[in-house]
Amino acid sequence: MTTTTDDTEQAHEGSCCCGRVRFRMRGPYGTFSHCHCTDCRKTHGAAFASYIGVRRSRLEFLQGGSELGSFTTETGTRRQFCRHCGSSLTCTVSSEPDEIYVATGTLDTPLSLKPEYHIFIRSRVPWFDPHDGLPQHREFAE
Ligand SMILES: [Zn+2]
Ligand SMILES: [Zn+2]
Numbered sequence: 001m002t003t004t005t006d007d008t009e010q011a012h013e014g015s016c017c018c019g020r021v022r023f024r025m026r027g028p029y030g031t032f033s034h035c036h037c038t039d040c041r042k043t044h045g046a047a048f049a050s051y052i053g054v055r056r057s058r059l060e061f062l063q064g065g066s067e068l069g070s071f072t073t074e075t076g077t078r079r080q081f082c083r084h085c086g087s088s089l090t091c092t093v094s095s096e097p098d099e100i101y102v103a104t105g106t107l108d109t110p111l112s113l114k115p116e117y118h119i120f121i122r123s124r125v126p127w128f129d130p131h132d133g134l135p136q137h138r139e140f141a142e
Pocket of ligand 2: 049
C-alpha cells in the first residue's frame, strides 16, 4: 500500500452531531486504529472507537470551544466531548501528552488514510469479531 504525501499532510475538518463544535486538523498524522477498550466502547456507545493521532498544535477548534466538556479516566486518559449533544471528539493518553487522538467518525472531509490495526482486542464485545485482515493486539500495539 502506498500513501502519498498529500494524504498524510492533508487538512481535515470535523464536527459534533449538533454542529456547535467544529475543528480542523492538519497532518502529519500518527497512528490510525480501532480501539476496543471498555472506555472507548462506553464513550462511543459502540463496539469500538476509531481514532487517528495528530500533533496537539495541529488541531484547532474553529468554533464551539466553550461547548467542550472533558472527562479523565482513572488511567489518565482524557476525553473531550460536546456538552450539548454528547459526541465523543478527542482522546489524549497520559503517556503521549503532545499527541491528540481524534475520533475519525466525526470527520466531515473524506479521509483517504486507512486504519492500521485493532487494539485492546481482549476487551472486545462477543458479538463483533473483526475480519478485515488488520493486525489485532490484545492491548496497546507493540
Ligand atoms: Zn454537539
Ligand atoms: Zn480505547
